[in-house]
Amino acid sequence: MSKQKKIPEFKTxxxxxxxWESHDSTDYVDWTQAxxxxxxxxxxxxxxxxxxxxESLLDRIKxxxxxxxxxYQSLIKAWLAEDVEESRRAR
Structure with missing residues (x-):
C-alpha cells in the first residue's frame, strides 16, 4: 500500500x-487497519x-x-421504535 497523506490541521x-467533502479518506487513512x-x-x-x-388515547397509554x-413518554418511544424496526425488516 502506498504511503498515506498527512491529515491537515483544521481551525474549525x-x-x-x-x-472531507472534497477529499477521499482512503488517501489519508489506511482503512485495512480499522x-x-x-x-x-x-x-x-x-x-x-x-x-x-x-385525550382518551393518551389516557389509555398512561x-x-x-x-x-x-x-408514558418512554412507552410511546419504545412502541415507535419497535414499529419502525418491524417496518424496516418487512421491506
Whole structure:
C-alpha cells in the first residue's frame, strides 16, 4: 500500500467538513487497519416534538405505561421504535 497523506490541521469543524467533502479518506487513512469501536455510554440526541393525541388515547397509554411501571413518554418511544424496526425488516 502506498504511503498515506498527512491529515491537515483544521481551525474549525466547518473547515474540516469542507475538506472531507472534497477529499477521499482512503488517501489519508489506511482503512485495512480499522477496528470496530463500541461506545455504549453515548446517549443519542433527542429532539422535542409536539404531538396532538386524543385525550382518551393518551389516557389509555398512561394506564398501559403505569402497568409496566414506566413513564408514558418512554412507552410511546419504545412502541415507535419497535414499529419502525418491524417496518424496516418487512421491506
Amino acid at each position: 469543524a466547518a473547515e474540516e467538513r469542507e475538506f 477496528r470496530l469501536a463500541s461506545f455504549p455510554n453515548l446517549k443519542p440526541s433527542t429532539k422535542t416534538i409536539s404531538l396532538r393525541l386524543p 394506564i398501559e405505561a403505569n402497568k409496566r411501571d414506566m413513564p
